[in-house]
Amino acid sequence: MVDNSVTPVLTEAPPGPLLEFWRHFSENRGAVLGLFVIICMVVIALGAPWLAPYAPQEQYRDALLVPPAWAEGGSLRFWLGTDDVGRDMLSRLIYGARVSLLVGCIVVTLSLAAGVILGLSAGFFRGLAENLIMRLMDVMLALPSLLLAIAIVAILGPSLSNAMVAIAIVVLPHYVRLTRAAVITERAKDYVIASQVAGAGLLRQMFINVLPNCMAPLIVQATLGFSSAILDAAALGFLGLGAQPPTPEWGTMLADARQFIQRAWWVVTFPGLAILITVLAFNLMGDGLRDALDPKLKR
Amino acid sequence: MMAFLLRRLGLLIPTFLGVTLIAFALIHLIPGDPIMLMAGERGISAERHAQLLAAYGFDQPLWQQYLVYIGQVLRGNLGTSIISRQPVLHEFLTLFPATIELSLCAMLFAVAIGIPAGILAAVKRSTFFDHAAMGVSLTGYSMPIFWWALLLILLFSVNLGWTPVSGRISVMLWVEPVTGFMLLDTLLAGDSEAFVSALRHLILPAVVLGTIPLAVIARMTRSAMLEVIREDYIRVARAKGLSPLRVIYVHALRNALMPVVTVIGLQVGTLLAGAILTETIFAWPGVGKWLIDSIQRRDYPAVQGGILLVASIVMLVNLMVDVLYGLINPRIRHAH
Numbered sequence: 001m002v003d004n005s006v007t008p009v010l011t012e013a014p015p016g017p018l019l020e021f022w023r024h025f026s027e028n029r030g031a032v033l034g035l036f037v038i039i040c041m042v043v044i045a046l047g048a049p050w051l052a053p054y055a056p057q058e059q060y061r062d063a064l065l066v067p068p069a070w071a072e073g074g075s076l077r078f079w080l081g082t083d084d085v086g087r088d089m090l091s092r093l094i095y096g097a098r099v100s101l102l103v104g105c106i107v108v109t110l111s112l113a114a115g116v117i118l119g120l121s122a123g124f125f126r127g128l129a130e131n132l133i134m135r136l137m138d139v140m141l142a143l144p145s146l147l148l149a150i151a152i153v154a155i156l157g158p159s160l161s162n163a164m165v166a167i168a169i170v171v172l173p174h175y176v177r178l179t180r181a182a183v184i185t186e187r188a189k190d191y192v193i194a195s196q197v198a199g200a201g202l203l204r205q206m207f208i209n210v211l212p213n214c215m216a217p218l219i220v221q222a223t224l225g226f227s228s229a230i231l232d233a234a235a236l237g238f239l240g241l242g243a244q245p246p247t248p249e250w251g252t253m254l255a256d257a258r259q260f261i262q263r264a265w266w267v268v269t270f271p272g273l274a275i276l277i278t279v280l281a282f283n284l285m286g287d288g289l290r291d292a293l294d295p296k297l298k299r
Numbered sequence: 300m301m302a303f304l305l306r307r308l309g310l311l312i313p314t315f316l317g318v319t320l321i322a323f324a325l326i327h328l329i330p331g332d333p334i335m336l337m338a339g340e341r342g343i344s345a346e347r348h349a350q351l352l353a354a355y356g357f358d359q360p361l362w363q364q365y366l367v368y369i370g371q372v373l374r375g376n377l378g379t380s381i382i383s384r385q386p387v388l389h390e391f392l393t394l395f396p397a398t399i400e401l402s403l404c405a406m407l408f409a410v411a412i413g414i415p416a417g418i419l420a421a422v423k424r425s426t427f428f429d430h431a432a433m434g435v436s437l438t439g440y441s442m443p444i445f446w447w448a449l450l451l452i453l454l455f456s457v458n459l460g461w462t463p464v465s466g467r468i469s470v471m472l473w474v475e476p477v478t479g480f481m482l483l484d485t486l487l488a489g490d491s492e493a494f495v496s497a498l499r500h501l502i503l504p505a506v507v508l509g510t511i512p513l514a515v516i517a518r519m520t521r522s523a524m525l526e527v528i529r530e531d532y533i534r535v536a537r538a539k540g541l542s543p544l545r546v547i548y549v550h551a552l553r554n555a556l557m558p559v560v561t562v563i564g565l566q567v568g569t570l571l572a573g574a575i576l577t578e579t580i581f582a583w584p585g586v587g588k589w590l591i592d593s594i595q596r597r598d599y600p601a602v603q604g605g606i607l608l609v610a611s612i613v614m615l616v617n618l619m620v621d622v623l624y625g626l627i628n629p630r631i632r633h634a635h
Binding site: 135136138139142143144145146147148150151154155227231234235238239240241251254257258261262265268269271272273275276279280283284287 | 310313314317318320321324325328329437438440441442443445446447449450452453457568569571572573575576579580590591594595599602606609610613614617
């Protein structure tokens with residue numbers, strides 16, 4: 001018998017892709033901070049019924065425009081004060097996190113799904129289909145996004161769901177362009193040709209072979225898409241074209257609070273702060289993801 | 300150069316047609332009958348309804364309506380506002396100088412602070428100043444500007460009483476409109492009190508509107524400078540013994556400014572979209588506020604015309620940026 005057992009060479013196992021990604025990602029302190037804030041926001045949104053001291057719509061008629069607990073005239077009953085009809089600010093902000101994260105999720109899912117399908121089609125079919133899709137995207141990019149969203153909401157009528165549809169449509173061109181560009185680069189590679197020779201069908205080529213290799217820029221764009229979706233939804237809400245009162249949406253809350261700016265700073269300050277912190281967190285994480293996932297910038 | 304211009308103009312035509320299609324669709328996609336919508340809650344008799352349908356051409360096939368619409372647009376007829384009974388183009392042109400004045404001042408503010416901040420951050424890379432400037436700039440970039448406007452009003456108008464809350468000029472003053480630009484008109488009239496009033500009204504909205512472009516310009520200037528500073532010719536300039544200031548401002552900045560200029564041009568869309576929010580908050584009588592008011596009043600011809608005009612302006616400015624870029628940079632001009 002020949003002993004053909006090989007003595008293992010003692011080297012450190014190569015890190016898995018996730019671990020490697022985490023190493024690059026965690027080098028960026030801002031990105032980790034962003035991730036932490038986002039996790040907190042998700043916990044707050046999911047646990048809103050248990051975390052919020054009151055129901056968001058509950059009106060306490062004996063406590064109109066009560067200042068926050070630490071300000072003069074404030075009470076510990078309402079930590080962040082109450083609004084003009086006596087609703088607890090803190091509870092409304094906590095429930096508002098639900099609305100904003102939901103808006104982000106739905107807008108990103110809608111635009112990512114539609115954008116990937118259109119981008120894959122443009123990249124695979126070329127010719128007329130590609131021309132039509134890309135020219136349409138050019139037209140959409142020619143309009144300022146908020147203006148296009150306003151136009152779409154003007155057609156559909158003002159409501160939170162219509163605002164989400166409008167924002168999803170407005171951000172579509174970014175996903176389509178990214179996907180198409182990535183698909184065109186990938187399609188020329190040997191592994192795609194090899195699987196084509198092996199007889200892979202069109203759908204398998206599109207979704208199983210090519211798409212996973214185009215994901216990196218899409219993940220970055222989707223993260224940044226969260227922040228712009230939350231910002232745009234709040235802007236539409238502020239203009240009265242998004243969520244309608246009494247929905248505790250941060251932008252809508254600001255619109256209601258405008259008239260009390262002279263006497264109640266807290267109703268104006270906190271909802272905007274919530275928007276800023278959330279948007280900033282997603283932007284920080286998006287920047288970190290870009291650095292960690294973009295092979296050109298790696299190392 | 301001529302070929303480049305023609306090619307770029309050729310690209311503009313399908314985009315413009317697409318925008319007209321969106322504007323056209325705006326009226327026709329609204330659920331329900333446009334005449335009933337315009338009539339609103341007052342209601343309308345069946346006779347008058349039929350008469351109006353024919354008058355607006357809504358009884359013709361869609362493609363025919365679209366052709367008629369394009370024909371009208373090309374002749375400068377953008378319809379008549381339902382509320383004011385004025386031609387939409389006329390209303391837009393009356394209000395547009397206010398928006399231009401606001402946007403120009405916002406851009407001036409953004410450039411005057413953004414470019415020096417970006418340069419300094421690049422030169423002092425990885426220092427406290429760099430981190431602070433980029434942190435502030437990311438915050439500015441993430442800022443909901445409608446909230447930023449409210450905060451500034453709270454501080455400067457409500458608490459300190461330094462600036463007025465809304466409008467373009469004190470209601471007590473009247474200045475003959477010559478150019479439509481309040482600052483110029485007050486100067487032309489030689490009325491220093493009115494000029495100061497106009498300036499005080501302009502500062503807050505301009506700062507608010509300029510915040511996001513400021514953040515974008517600062518970040519872009521920094522990264523463009525960082526790229527240029529690494530180049531060999533900069534090392535040569537340093538080795539020649541030129542002063543550090545000269546190397547930065549004469550040698551590096553000139554080349555770093557190219558992408559910055561492009562970004563400034565591309566901010567025009569952001570400015571016009573931001574003007575919608577800023578003008579609404581500060582009751583600034585420009586096209587942004589007019590557009591939102593028109594939507595709330597269901598003045599669809601005004602909304603349709605306004606969207607078409609704003610989109611056309613953004614497209615024209617983008618075209619100008621491209622052409623300018625081609626003029627400066629022959630590599631772009633000759634690329635196919």
